[in-house]
Amino acid sequence: MDFSVLTEMDLELRESGMRRPFGEHFSKNSLRPPMMSWCPGMSRMDSTLISLAIRIDTRLHERWKERARRVACPITTSASLLGLPPLTASLPKSLPEPEPMQFGRVRLSPEERQRQISSRSCLYCGQAAFDTVNHQILLSTLSELGISGAAHAWIASYLTGRSYQVANRISACLADISVWMTDHHLKLNLGKTELLFLPGKDCPLHDLAITVDNSIVSSSQSAKNLGVILDNTLSFSTNIKAVARSCRFMLYNIRRVRPCLTQEAAQVLIQALVISRLDYCNSLLAGLPACAIKPLQLIQNAAARLVFNLPKFSHVTPLLRSLHWLPVEARIRYKTMVLAYGAVRGTAPQYLQALIRPYTQTRALRSSTSGLLASLPLRKYSSRSAQSKLFAALAPQWWNKLPHDARTAESITTFRRHLKPHLFKEYLG
Known part of the structure; x- marks a missing residue:
């Protein structure tokens, strides 16, 4: 059975x-x-x-x-009548x-x-x-x-009483990497190695620790990779706070020399030192609520007022129109659409191309050549808020709202030329 x-x-x-x-x-x-x-x-x-x-x-x-639990007992056969030793058989006392x-x-x-x-x-x-399955998630599923x-x-x-061996597998993987780096005259810097555990839904946090070359690496609440701070809930709140703090420091230094700068020079300086920080890897923030990215929007508002050397509470929308700056939320959407265009045209990495697929219809219609993308079907056992942050869900949703000229653009330059006016009109009128 x-x-x-x-x-x-x-x-x-x-x-x-x-x-x-x-x-x-x-x-x-x-x-x-x-x-x-x-x-x-x-x-x-x-x-x-x-x-x-x-x-x-x-x-x-x-x-x-x-x-099986009975006491072993001898079994006498007819062989004893012939003067032969009796045959005995015994069963184990317990199993x-x-x-x-x-x-x-x-x-x-x-x-x-x-x-x-x-x-x-x-x-x-x-x-x-x-071995690598969280037991509580398995039982809940x-x-x-x-x-x-x-x-x-x-x-x-x-x-019950068993543990899944994620830490052991990670330790073995890092040990192999360390051996490979040693063979190529390189060294794995364990002092800068960080371990980030991303728990699933309704999964308790685990105090994982890995051992590599007699050094223990404990799990942390956040870890930095390529300048982006990832937290264990993927809310990016720590990264947003860090970006806002560094941008405020830059604005403070620029404000001290602002009387010595022209408006054009101040704009170039702020775009190079502040706006570039807001745009760095901002596609990771796609799908976050407006309250989460509000600190970044306040930084952009302060930067626009500093360009025109205006007071703190000046109305900022006309300033953004004058500078041709998209709001932070629109900039995140802009970067995501650029990545989606590369995935559609086959120039993006393969892992991005696998997340989207063109929309196909059962019969030939005029919309067959409109360049639409298929929407991600909602999974039954996943929350809608979690799926709304996925690139596979956001990219088709935003892509299908673009004008036809943008979706069918032949080059990335043409696509950008159609994309920015569309977002500018949607967010700033």
């Missing part, structure tokens, strides 16, 4: 779950004559026969365990209890059982099926899929 059959049984599909294995093995099973003699009126496979078979299997298993994932009459040898336990392998299939009762408790009992 395999795992899928047992799962079907627990999902109140007992008859359909047992019909296939019984149909295959019942005709040649040695239990058929006794069972048919006990139940002469049973000519078809129904729920009564299945229940009877389960009871027989359970009873036989209990009797086997009872005999180890089977693991929850080990069922059926096939028993592992003690050596094999210990080997699989030490390697944290499943005693049913012999593979490390649960099984419950959402409708698996409950004995099957769910059966899997939960197997996972």
